[in-house]
Every structure is written in C-alpha cells, then in structure tokens.
Amino acid sequence: MHDSSQKPKRPPTWREMHADTDPRIEEIQFQRLREMPAWRKFEIVGQMNKALKDLILVSLHDRYPDATEEQIRRIMADKILGKELALKAYGPCDYPHHEESNLGDS
Numbered sequence: 001m002h003d004s005s006q007k008p009k010r011p012p013t014w015r016e017m018h019a020d021t022d023p024r025i026e027e028i029q030f031q032r033l034r035e036m037p038a039w040r041k042f043e044i045v046g047q048m049n050k051a052l053k054d055l056i057l058v059s060l061h062d063r064y065p066d067a068t069e070e071q072i073r074r075i076m077a078d079k080i081l082g083k084e085l086a087l088k089a090y091g092p093c094d095y096p097h098h099e100e101s102n103l104g105d106s
Helices: 023-035 038-063 069-081 083-090
Strands: none
Touching: 038 069, 069 083
C-alpha cells in the first residue's frame, strides 16, 4: 500500500552512485571521454547494446528452456518494442506460455 503522505523517492545523485570512485580518478575518466572521438563513443554504445541484448537472451532462455531460438527472439521483440509494435512488426508469438512472463514489463 502506498502512503500518499510520503514524498516519492528521488533517484540517487551521481556522487551517491559513484561514492567508491576517487574524484581525481573520476576527473581522468571524464577527460578521456571528452577527448574520445565520436566514432569510438558510438562503438562503445553499440557494444553496451549488444551486451544488454545478450543478457536478455540468456534470461529468456532460462525462463523458456523449451522455446526455439526463433520463439526466444520473438519474445525478446515484445520486451524491447512492446507487445503492440512487435505484433505489427513480426506477427503473433507462437510460444504458448509467453504471456505468463513479466520480464521487463514493469
């Protein structure tokens, strides 16, 4: 039950999230990011996106061990695009227990 008298919890500040990083080291990190060419920043973002998709795939394989690779990728499309857009783009998902999952639907 939500107590309406309580203020919503604010997200942590940068400093709170990185309390274990020495500010001098942090400044070096920021300087390197500022000096980095745009193509390298895009490359890093691409690598992070791939890592995230790989983690989602592992999670879905654990959740749906009897699903085919095609079914897993279709379920992943629901999680990334949302059910409505994934349905328009890829058609219905034929995995029978797919609707029981809440992975990423919160």
